[in-house]
Amino acid sequence: MTVNWFGARVDLAMPVWAFALGSAAFLISVCCTAGIVLARKNYVCRVCGKAFRARWYRIILAPQHNGDRFLFCDSCGCKSWCARAK
Numbered sequence: 116m117t118v119n120w121f122g123a124r125v126d127l128a129m130p131v132w133a134f135a136l137g138s139a140a141f142l143i144s145v146c147c148t149a150g151i152v153l154a155r156k157n158y159v160c161r162v163c164g165k166a167f168r169a170r171w172y173r174i175i176l177a178p179q180h181n182g183d184r185f186l187f188c189d190s191c192g193c194k195s196w197c198a199r200a201k
């Protein structure tokens with residue numbers, strides 16, 4: 116695999132699949148760390164107003180807008196845009 120990041124052509128002694136695998140592993144570890152950090156915070160349901168904690172993988176997978184996440188609330192059983200509690 117030949118890359119041109121540093122001005123001169125650098126020939127990495129590494130197959131493309133190893134590069135893709137390393138990038139994917141790095142991306143997954145960043146996502147998991149972010150999810151675990153965000154799972155310590157409470158989210159407030161827009162429907163019933165109760166604060167709850169979501170599982171880390173749900174936080175990663177949930178759509179987000181302006182810090183609000185579309186999460187499933189356990190107390191009222193509906194999905195809504197939940198704001199993160201301070």
Ligand SMILES: [Zn+2]
Pocket residue numbers: 160161162163164165188189190191192193
């Ligand atoms: Zn609710």
